[in-house]
Amino acid sequence: MPTMLIIDDDSELCELLEAYxxxxxxxxxxxxxxxxGMQQALxxxxxxxxxxIMLPKSNGFEILSHIRRHSAIPVIMLTARGDEVDRIVGLEMGADDYLPKPFNPRELVAxxxxxxRRVNREKKLEVQNPPPSIEIGDITLNRATRIAFKCGEPMPLTSVEFDLLGILMEQAGRVVMKEKLVKSVLDRDYSPFDRSIDVHISNLRKKIGHVTGAHERIKTIRSTGYLYVAT
Incomplete structure (x- = not known):
């Protein structure tokens, strides 16, 4: 039975979610x-x-930041509807996903x-048959240890960023459709109004560096997807 921790000061919502x-x-x-809640999460x-996000004393961003310094436990943020800035900031800080309030409990379950499912797939890959490393230029990705290196130094990638980098490097030189990235990494259907994958790509670019030599590492193919440049 999966165990879920809900950190929210709305007691009525918490009881409703527990019942559902x-x-x-x-x-x-x-x-x-x-x-x-932060202590319980760790x-x-x-x-x-x-x-x-909206909590008394410590806000959700502060709690997420502290959790990410000590744990890779999956975190889904609850944000105010229409507040896109909060969603982007949450993803940039390492949230796995977000859901705007008010929401249908069915969508939360999904x-x-x-x-x-994504986390369990990662664990099975680590135990059963870890694939070899992928190396392109100064970036090396080791799927067995789930650590990515730049010039031999480990990079602090989130789980989603690591999976994105893996798919893009495996398909280096070819365009990977946004639909495929969303389905493979976030395990849901793509929506043109959902910018989650774009934010994760932006975070990944910052960590691996936008360019290598004279080339952009990850090119945006407008309205289509992304391409990792094979160098």
């Missing part, structure tokens, strides 16, 4: 205090965290299951 999610096969714990007792 328990029959769906989740063991739910909720914390309305941000500090206590306890190792949960599979995924649902984190609201997002959670998609993130957990």
């Amino acid at each position: 999610l328990t029959p769906e096969g989740f063991k739910v714990t909720f914390r309305q205090d941000g500090e206590k 306890s190792g007792k949960h599979d995924i965290v649902i984190l609201d 997002r959670v299951r998609a993130v957990l």
Whole structure:
């Protein structure tokens, strides 16, 4: 049974989600205090965290930042509807996904299951048959250890960024459609209004460097997808 931690000060929402999610096969714990929720998230007792941005004392961004310094546990942010800035900032700080309020509990379940499927696939790859490293120029990606290196130095990539880099490097020199990236990495259908994958690509570019020599590493193919330049 997957264990979920909800950090949200809305007690009515927490109780509603617990009532809905328990029959769906989740063991739910909720914390309305941000500090206590942060400590609980780092306890190792949960599979995924649902984190609201608007919290008293510590806001969701501060909590996410602290979690990411110590743990790779999947985090889905809850944001105010229409506040695109909050969503982008959350993704840039390492959130795996976001969901605007108010939301349908069914969509939350779908997002959670998609993130957990991806995490479980990663664990199986590590245990069963770790593929070899991929090396292009000064970037090396080791799927066995799930660590990427630039000039021999490890890069602090999130799980989503690592998977994106892996797909793009495997297909170096060829355009990878946005639809494929969203389905493979976020495990959901692509929507032209969802900018999540674009934000993850932007974060990845910052970490690996925009250019190598005279070439742009990851080219945007307008309205289509992205291309990792084979050098």
